[in-house]
Amino acid sequence: MAAVPQSFRIRFDGEPAARELRAAAARGLFLGAEHVLGLSSEVVPLDEAALQRSGTASVDEPSLTAMVSYDTPYAVVQHERMTYRHAPGRTAKYLENSLNAAARDVQALIAAQIRRALR
Known part of the structure; x- marks a missing residue:
């Protein structure tokens, strides 16, 4: 018996997947910003x-x-x-x-959120 030729048509709409990946990246960025703030x-x-x-973390999606x-002002x-004196454990360049x-x-927080979205 000969194989019957088959044809398939696949339509892929990548927009929902792209939106979800972008949202996952934004979630990861927010988690990362919160980590740095902490x-x-x-x-x-x-x-x-x-x-x-006054410290805040935010994301522009x-x-x-x-x-x-x-x-603060x-x-x-x-x-x-760098010449200011601070209490022990406190320092200039605190954010940098x-x-x-x-x-x-x-990077790991962002990657984890993207991996989670790909499941």
């Missing part, structure tokens, strides 16, 4: 804790950009002035150093 909060200069309490910020000065230290963790 690390930086442990070393941010501390006097009355206003600077520490359309551009897939995560942000960690501190919102002196946040940038405290971050940049925390981001550099957490880079691999942030």
Whole structure:
């Protein structure tokens, strides 16, 4: 018996998959930003804790950009002035150093959310 030729037509709509992957990447970015915020909060200069309490993490999903910020009038000065004296365990460059230290963790958080979306 001869094999009967078969034909198939497959229509793939990748838009829903792309949307879900983008949402997963945004979730991973937010988790990463929260992680960096937590690390930086442990070393941010501390006097009355206003600077520490002003820390926030957010994500702009359309551009897939995560942000960690501190919102006080002196946040940038405290971050940049290496000559300021801080309490033990507190330091200038609190955000920059925390981001550099957490880079691999942030990448892993993003990758984990994308893997989860691909299941």
